[in-house]
Amino acid sequence: MTNKTLSTFKAFLLSSLLLPTYLISEPIPSSILEQYQSSENRDIETLTPLSSSLIDNCEESESEIEIFGHEFFCSSPTSISPIGDLPVPSNYILSLRDELEIIYIGDSKNRSFIRPVRLDGTIILPEIGLINVEGQTINAVRENINSKLSNSYVGITAAISIKNLSAKKIVIVGAVKTPGSYLVNPFTTISNALSYAGGLESYASLRDVELIKPRGSRTSFDLYDLLINGDRSNDKTISSGDTILVKPTTNIVEISGSVLRPMKYEHKDDEGAKELINYALGYNKRANKELALIEKIDKNTSLLNSKYLNLSEITSLKDINKITIFDSVSNIDQINSIGGLLRAQEYSDLIRIEILGEVNNPGVYSVKPGTNINDLFSLAGGLKNEAQKDVSILTRERIKTEQLKNLSIAQDNLKKTIASYAISQDKEPSPQLMALSEIEINEDGLGRMSGDFYLGSTDSKNTLVENGDVLFVPKKFSSVTILGEVMNPSTIVHKRSTSLNDFLQLSGGLKRNAAKGRIYVIAANGKVRNVGREGWLQKDSKIQPGDTIIVPPKVGSADRIGLLTNITSIISNIAFAAASLESLRD
DSSP states (O other): OOHHHHHHHHHHHHHHOOSOOBOOSSOOOHHHHHHHHOOOOOOGGGOOOOOOOEEEOOOOOSSSOOBTTGGGGSEEEOOOOOOOOSOOOTTOBOOTTOEEEEEEETOTTOOEEEEEOOTTSEEEETTTEEEEOTTOBHHHHHHHHHHHHHHHOSSOEEEEEEEEOOOEEEEEEESBSSOEEEEEOTTOBHHHHGGGGTOBOTTBOSSOEEEEOTTSOEEEEOHHHHHTTOOOTTOOBOOTTOEEEEOBOOOEEEEEESBSSOEEEEOOTTOOHHHHHHHTTOBOTTOOTTOEEEEEEOTTTOOEEEEEEOGGGOOOOTTEEEEEEOOSOOSHHHHHTSTTSOOSEEOSOOEEEEEEESBSSOEEEEEOTTOBHHHHHHHTTOBOTTBOTTOOEEEOHHHHHHHHHHHHHHHHHHHHHHHHHHHHHTSOOOHHHHHHHHOOOOGGGOOEEOSOOSTTOHHHHHOBOOTTOEEEEOBOOOEEEEEESBSSOEEEEOOTTOOHHHHHHHTTOBOTTBOGGGOEEEOTTSOEEEOEETTEEOTTOOOOTTOEEEEOBOOOGGGOOTTHHHHHHHHHHHHHHHHHHHHHHO
């Protein structure tokens, strides 16, 4: 799903919410009830349009795979301003507090009347009396009034139109975030109304939403008809007194891998894997259509039984938890030759990893424990020609968590030290220290594990994967990045003849605050080497493509208290490591 698709659909939902609409998860304010009980006529031209502002009722979670369709109902309108300049269809069903305008055509007195539908469902006309209109269409009411007029007058007919429309009180119950009673506009449909209930629960069914009429009749609406096929024929317009029931379901299957829209989808009992693939918008160009990894829940043990099947062999989706479509690996023998992939065995502790960059089949994969980093290259279909073949970058969630923890501790200690020093010395600390204590670091640049993890390397063969690992194969390096205390931090094209000092000069030279003796280089494989010395730079400091030159700030003598130097080093080193990794990914 793309952001553009979601925005378009939300706009589509809003376009239908155009008349008096009041959210009443709490009691209806008396001022609102008085407005609709008043018989005072209102000029339609003076009414303001409905605002498109939204309340987002869904909590974002990066760890959960999204269930298709649920996000469409996350937002509900915040405005309750009505608009009344819309054409009303002739099959519109009248309800309480609607206002009718009735004009006698052919009447010498040119009489016209504005009559609200009373609480007993009737209107009153002179010389005719009470006429029941509630629950009837405009056409039916027109015929009824003209029939009664013909009994009392000759040559007079009635032209009937709606002057003002009332809000409709409905009830939404079941697997929604905020079940309750709501006032909505008279053109609201089933799909529109669900937005008012605060979003759907994770166990909500979209395939059998029921509209229950006050007299007990029920109509079912499969929201996939609308969300996938654009078919609104069963998206009925709701009336006052209606109830919408959202049922629960356990028929949820995740489709991952080589499909155009990998997500979780709901299926009906009589649907199969073919329908799920269609819901996911079909295979992508790299897909292996003959083979899939099926994860099925064992009811006796609650564990996952995983095995390879052709999709045509899946006779039922019952108890299936996930279907993974592989890329261009052609047959089961090739897949089984990759040590980390599941064979026809049962595992409940699958490891999810991601492979990015210059590989033929990037994506998210599930592998079994015992898989090593080198196995992942085969799983990803090998390297592209543009790949930097002697460098692969491994980032690990465990390392990222530790770095974030150390960063938080170091920043807290730095703030305490700054405060203590400022009080004892009665002077302001340096701006550099203040900036370090508040620096924000992009978490995506953290977690790099230092080592040679390229295809066939000893490190890649000896390192086992962990859940959440990301293996990134960069393009061939052609530049060097200079960060820190230089006049113009930048990325510069690498040339063999360019020395460390040359790169520093090309970045505008060192700032006064540069710690010349602590300059270091982060290589593309994450390894660090010091190139600074007290006399400034080492002569044998050769710079390679993909290197990042770091010029750290120095801590002034006035600020050199306690463990201040160590604290600032921890913070700046983490920040520079993150920036170095981001530069390699760009």
